[in-house]
Amino acid sequence: MGKDAEISLNERNFVKEGLKNGFRLNGRSLDEMRRPIINIDKNEYGFVEVEFGKTKLAVRVSCEIVKPYEDRPFEGIFTISTEISPMASPMFENGKNSDDEVLISRFIEKAVSRSNALDLESLCIIAGEKVWHIRADVNYLSYDGGLIDATCIGVMTALQHFKKPDVTMKGTDIIVHDFDQRQPVPLIILHVPICITYSFFNPVDREENIKGDANLEIAIMDADRSEELVRDGFLVLTLNKNRELIQISKNGGLPIDGLALIELTQRAHDRCQELTEHIKALLQADEKERYKNMNLHLLEVGASR
């Protein structure tokens, strides 16, 4: 990925030979993902930390009221910033976007914004005048492969968790209510895209890969750093649990048989389902906890009366 990242022939050989014989250096099986650890902030809305093994990132969702774009007066604005700072790894340089960094931000943009995961029309307050601008800032804290998958999970969890202040209209004025005055409102999420990255390795020589019929190429899920440095190509799949493909990107790299790719999408769908459930369970647990802490059950008495 980065220019200066260097990997010894020894490590390269171990990764390749290992895969040829069906095992990975990190002890995972070929299509085993690292179990993501998702920490949802207990005190505020829209701050989520995701750990994928040694890969760590923090997502902060924030909002402000702005004027909409001229050509889209009924829609709010949603931006995701995914700049990778050298904090993650010295191989990322400040202010200098390498091709891979641009690809990462494009994948996330396509997966989340372009697929309308966030309903933009619900962010409109006064058409052509005032709309919510939702920002998701991703901060990469540590890098050990799998940035795309982790970013997507982080952004989607944070968006689902985030709540914006309630707004009421008074004539042409709008009043933004404090969290203490009124319960904040969650964003409207239309679907939850999940990114799954496959990395490809060629166990034979290039000619066999292109001319042969053996289809010996190896695909692994969720590569770590050393595997990402050695891989010959990769495929990013974005899907949701409704059996919809949102985005596929195989930007060159090792040619792979079409049928094999279709099989990968099916397997990715199973993973996607698991992850969606996992995120949902976490968010529900968080909601419950808050409900308890804020003593909201006191209101239930009034409701039943």
Next chain:
Amino acid sequence: MSQIILPGDSLAELTQLESAVTIGPGIYKSPRSQNIIPLHAGILKEVTLNKKTQEKLIYVDSNSKRYIPQANDLVIGIVIGTYSDAFKVSLQEFSMPVQLSMMAFPNATKKNRPNIKVGQAVYARVSEAVPEVATEIECIDPETGKDGGFGALDEAGYLFDVNMNFARELLFNKSSVFLEKLASRAAFEIAIGINGKVWIKCGATPDPSIAKEEDKEDVDMDKDLTAARVNDMKMTLAAANYLISCQYIEAAEAGEALKKAFRGTTKA
């Protein structure tokens, strides 16, 4: 005796001593005032070099992350490029590369160049480390002119990074139990660079690519060899994982870590 020392602390009492004091890493002697002052934060260590004269060595031991080359250090580097007469070698990721002259190999001449590929690991000695000029390393024993154990490391071994203080522990602490424990489980070959790189290899199965050329017909033999090689790789990895986990544990827990790392591998 161990005492935590920080830059700015006084070492005056040590200079008051009658006997001679040799200063080691982390301590600086100001040329003007002749005072010695600590440079690093860490544990102050004292070693009595000579019992009769009470000559002492003092140094500060700390776990720094960046390796700064010192002459005569034994290091492992990765070749990252070639010039016309030298290799560019990286001792640590994202740090200044050092030079390894092609002449710094045993029996090397202008015609007979060492055959080392980019990416290969070499075990070498730092021959010159002056901050103002490019650091040089060599793969030759300067006294005998022979290889002295230096040179390119076998590709069948695994190369990984450990903390620098753990590398020192493995190298210099004679009572360290970690390698002994490992030896009880597997036979291995190891090279430890003081720059925090460790190369390890278990088993001695010949490389399958070499073996194949020797007897192409014997398929069964080939299969056996591959299986043995895979087993060796798994053992090597387990050994590497064991050493990586050893960085963060006490000596007493080594047995536990060994068991955990070697779970699932067959006994050699």
Next chain:
Amino acid sequence: MSRLELYSPEGLRVDGRRWNELRRFDCKINTHPAFDGSSYVEQGNSKVICMVRGPMEPPMRSQVNQTQAVIEMNLNIASFSTLQRRKRSKNDKRMIEMKTTLERTFEQSVMSHLYPRTLIEVNVQVLAQDGAVLATMTNAITLALIDAGVAMYDYVSAVSVGIHDQTPLLDLNVLEENDMSCLTIGVVGKSEKLAMLLLEDKMPLDKLENALAVAIAGGHRIRDLMDDEVRSHGNQRVSKLTS
């Protein structure tokens, strides 16, 4: 969006094609004598010129790779190529994505290990966009590289396919592309191996197989059309040699 009837019950598309028909595919090679290799490709109304220089000595030291050739793509999309005049900057994320995709596609299909320490410079100029621009660019680059005499394993032919209701439609034009999800593939030679696969909008998971099958067949047809052009150009040159 406009309520065009994209696929009529009689099985005709807006431009009168059937579902599995390609648009007019017109290509020429060796169009620019100043370059080592060049090509001009029209896929429907999409028009692309590609010019290749190299393998040559890289002007910058940073472009030297000791073991293989470096392929550098320069994409240029003319501001008059769309209906609305619009200038596209080179640092646009979409452009960088396309550039990286093309570079990585051709790194695999060019026998780059035969040309160590060299640079292959590929200049692509898009003159008109009418859907499937990435596919047209890919085809143009393949032809130009062949014209330049760069050793390649096989043709890389690209085509796009969309799903309308249940039917896959091959080789979308811009009207169709705006209204349905569009899958672009790059297929290697006569095999079913995909060097490139891009989908930007939602598509039902179960439709993928169908769409891919249509796309691969379309890719093979384009390969044949390109092959015809390369061979006829070759024959023409040979006839000049002997006379």
